[in-house]
Amino acid sequence: MHGTTTRIQEFIGDPVSDAPVMPREDLEEIFGDIQKDLRFDHELNGCLNCGICTATCPAAHYYDFSPREIVQLLWTENLEGVYDAMQEKIWSCAQCYTCAARCPFGNSPGGLIMIMREVAIKHGMQSAKDVLRPFSRVMLKLISTGNQLAPNMITPDHFRDWGPNISKVDAPLKLLRAAIPMPTLNTIETAWEVNLKTSVELYTIWEMTGVLGQLETIDENLFDVITDIMDEKRDDYDDWLEDQKDQDDE
Ligand code: SF4
Numbered sequence: 001m002h003g004t005t006t007r008i009q010e011f012i013g014d015p016v017s018d019a020p021v022m023p024r025e026d027l028e029e030i031f032g033d034i035q036k037d038l039r040f041d042h043e044l045n046g047c048l049n050c051g052i053c054t055a056t057c058p059a060a061h062y063y064d065f066s067p068r069e070i071v072q073l074l075w076t077e078n079l080e081g082v083y084d085a086m087q088e089k090i091w092s093c094a095q096c097y098t099c100a101a102r103c104p105f106g107n108s109p110g111g112l113i114m115i116m117r118e119v120a121i122k123h124g125m126q127s128a129k130d131v132l133r134p135f136s137r138v139m140l141k142l143i144s145t146g147n148q149l150a151p152n153m154i155t156p157d158h159f160r161d162w163g164p165n166i167s168k169v170d171a172p173l174k175l176l177r178a179a180i181p182m183p184t185l186n187t188i189e190t191a192w193e194v195n196l197k198t199s200v201e202l203y204t205i206w207e208m209t210g211v212l213g214q215l216e217t218i219d220e221n222l223f224d225v226i227t228d229i230m231d232e233k234r235d236d237y238d239d240w241l242e243d244q245k246d247q248d249d250e
């Protein structure tokens, strides 16, 4: 545990320029959403501006990106800087948390960036839409089957953006799959089978926790497709329950 007091305050102090990219109240709302997150207080305890996080950050070696800069923007409540970083820079982080292991203040720059990403999604920022669009197939697979990436999706056609090395995983999947001993894994349509009851429970969790609401903000078409799939599975589950009841009555 780090500090016991809270940094959350009524007034956000940083001045913004005379002609901010967005009205000050919108910038404050975005910053306030970041600051209100339960993790924020734990993951930002101060900042020496020492740069250890950036020196050990793999993403900083390849992109115009510095966790030190992001933490400084948050620590100094630089509303415009935070908003600007949410347009591109926050999406460079690999979420490896090397920075969190090294920071002498016990900060987690990677964790703070995760909060900023979630707030970018909540506010339907274009950067979030652009970054998440290529993952819509994965999202559809995950929500419709209860599984993440299925082996039959790991093909050059599905992941052209992975570059030439993707061809190395173009393998005889049916054969390889059959070689795995557990029968439930012998499928290439899904990573493993998820039964109807579990699927319906997962839908409820995604609804109640706001995941589907976030999806609607980011990709309305995908949300519609997924809603149809969910309705269908819920109907199937209700029918299955009815069948069970009829059988018990007999
Ligand atoms: S979690 Fe992100 S910011 Fe931290 S070291 Fe890894 S890539 Fe860099």
Ligand code: SF4
Pocket (backbone or CB within 6 Å): 046, 047, 048, 049, 050, 051, 052, 053, 054, 067, 068, 071, 102, 103, 104, 105, 106, 107, 109
């Ligand atoms: S390592 Fe910690 S204290 Fe140093 S710049 Fe990064 S966040 Fe700030």
